[in-house]
Amino acid sequence: MAHEAKSRSGIPLKAFYESPGGDADTLGAPGTFPYTRGRFSQTRSEGSWIQRELSGEGSPAESNALMRYLLELGQTGVDIIGDAPTMSMMDPDHPLAAPTAGTQGVSACCRQDYLELLDGIPISETSVSSSIPAVFSIAGLIHAARQGNVGPEKLRGSTIQVPLYQEDCSYRIHMPVNFRSRLSADCVAYCAETLPRFHVFLEDTYYFSESGLTAIEEMALGFVEIRHLIRQLLGRGIDVDSFAPRIAILLNCSMDFFEEIAKIRATRRLFARMMRDEFGAKDPRSHSVVITSHTSGLAMTAQQPVNNIMRGTLQSLSLVLAGVQAIEISAFDEALRTPSRESHLVSLRTQQIIDLESGAAQVADPLGGSYYVEALTDDIEARIWDMVLEIEAKGDVETLVDQGYFKEIFHTAMERQSQNVASGAENVVGVNVHQMAETDDTMLRDLTDSKFPPCKDHIDRIKAFKAARDPIGLQRGLAPILEASKTDSGNLLALTIDAFEAGATAGEIAGGFRLGCGAAYDPFGQMEPPI
Amino acid sequence: MQQAKIIIGVMGVDQHENGAVAVMRFLREAQMEVSYAGLFNTSETLIEKALAADVDVIGISCHSWEYIHYLPDLMQRLAAGGREVPVVVGGSVLTARDRMELTELGVAGVFPAGSQPDEMIDAIRDLAAVRVQARSEAAQPA
Secondary structure (H helix, E strand, O other), X not given: OOOOOEOOOOOEOOOOOOOOOOOOOOOOOOOOOOOXXXXXXXXXXXXXXXXXXXXXXXXXXXXXXXXXXHHHOOOOEEEEOEOHHHXXXXXXXXXXXXXXXXXOOEOOOOHHHHHXXXXXXXXXXXXXXXXXXXHHHHHHHHHHHHHOOOOXXXXXXXXXXXXXXXXXXXXXXXXXXXXXXXXXXXXXXHHHHHOOOEEEEEEEOHHHHOOOXXXXXXXXXXXXXXXXXXXXXXXXXXXXXXXXXXEEEEEEEOOOHHHHHHHHHHHHHHHHHHHHHHOOOOOHHHHOOEEEEEEOOOOOOOOOOOHHHHHHHHHHHHHHHHOOOEEEOOOOOOOOOOOOHHHHHHHHHHHHHHHHOOOOOOOOOOOOOOHHHHHHHHHHHHHHHHHHHHHHHOXXXXXXXXXXHHXXXXXXXXXXXXXXXXXXXXXXXXXXXXXXXXXXXXXXXXXXXXXXXXXXXXXXXXXXHHHOXXXXXXXXXXHHHHHHHHHOOOOHHHHHHHHHHOOOOHHHHHHHHHHHOOOOOOOOOOOOOOO | OOOOEEEEEEEOOXXXXXXXXXXXXXXXXXXXXXXXXXXXXXXHHHXXXXXXXXXXXXXXXXXXXXXXXXXXXXXXXXXXXXXXXXXXXXXXXXXXXXXXHHHHHOOOEEEOOOOOHHHHHHHHHHHHHHHHHHHHHHHXXX
């Protein structure tokens, strides 16, 4: 497609710019190895990147209404977050879940929930991403596709894989690290065959870097996890080019404008070289990693929440200049509450203004060749790689997980972050500079200070659903889960899809996983297996 | 010299630890004896851990709305058991209205976003003072 971009004064713009003699090997043009300057040589004319909001609240039906609202506003993909129980593979009828069900994301635990969640969402055309545990979000998406007669080959979107660090700083699922790795590898192996367009292998560096990691630590730990999962898959005899094109990275975007841009450019280059030279990938699509980003929730302040709108704008502009494939902006009220509809609206409009009014997305890698950005890219690339090698030199990464090596890194970062803000080493407007008396800090408080209750009706519904199931059918769904978890045979995602069909819930299937790998059915000792 | 003893915990399935980890660090630097009750507490388990550690103050870090459920229960259980352990609550999700409601419930200290470390350290020291004094006297040689 011809590139017909012009500046506001009518100056014709090229798809990208380079030095008169062409750029050195390390840089290359956008769309060419090593992809420092981006995956594509041209920006696409419309919807340059997927513009979406991480959303979910209440019952599946309520979250469905929220997604429809966002699509009506011009959201170009959906991205679903589960509530704390859903993220922890617990059903809403668990006694610990009741006080929080639906308050920080959608409550979804069974086939019917996913059918309602995705009802009427055009999943054959719209990318469906989620931060819900992969094995359940994929199973749910496949059931929704079957219900809507959408072929699995049409499904696009992504789901996060978090095998190494989940128990250290995210929603715990109380399973050993080797089992978590298997679960991830099973998902990737299954989707490599059946969901050819779906990014099943989304390395999520966002959640663990919210502990306050530096950009270098974030990407080093991300690469360690990517490499670990790739090695698991290669160990199964799976061809690298069968799954590598489905690898994507969901990274964080903090407030250091140029460092974030350099981080993304360095990540693309490191990934390309690693895949080609170390893992022997031959397909060019295996070399150019898809990058998506969620802007930092940690950067959002409870004080003067209107300032967060400016933070989201700057962060998303840096992501656009770095050439990412999808963006979600943290809601301005995020420090205080599950995002309001109004804050989702502001975040979406921010992306739309950058895309349609600013001209920032007309040229690929507009900062390429900047002395500063190139030097920072080279520097951060070297530092990330040094840290990857340093960690891997310490030994088997699963052993490091068990020894608490990574947990220590996360906790140190949490302490450092808080000290930096308390001491003023890091400026945060409204927090340690340009503060305002609480009585004057009233703008947007009507939105930020509102709360809503847990979705009790949905809990009751799940209880009734469970009571009405056919126990023999349920047994047929759950028994293979237990067996496969014990014996390391079978594909756990394929079996989960069947178990959903048989009426099993995420909490019950997860309980089967745990029993199979020698852990307690319910880590809190409050639920019994249904059969 | 006896030090104030505090336990910090997170309730329910809220799994955000940034606040708890950060607060524990500066309380320890202020020479307090801090134990961590960790995640997944209910009112019952947190009280149990607090009594086992014989603390002067119970601290709750929250980044979800679960405190709305747990705090009334926790305060009631403490009162019913005749345990006069002061409770403090901190977290960026706490609003001005929450502070009022929690104070009405009998929560002794509410620390929303913007609370300074020194302010929290002083408040916790004050709440622990009577018990710390009693321990110091008991520790004096006869």
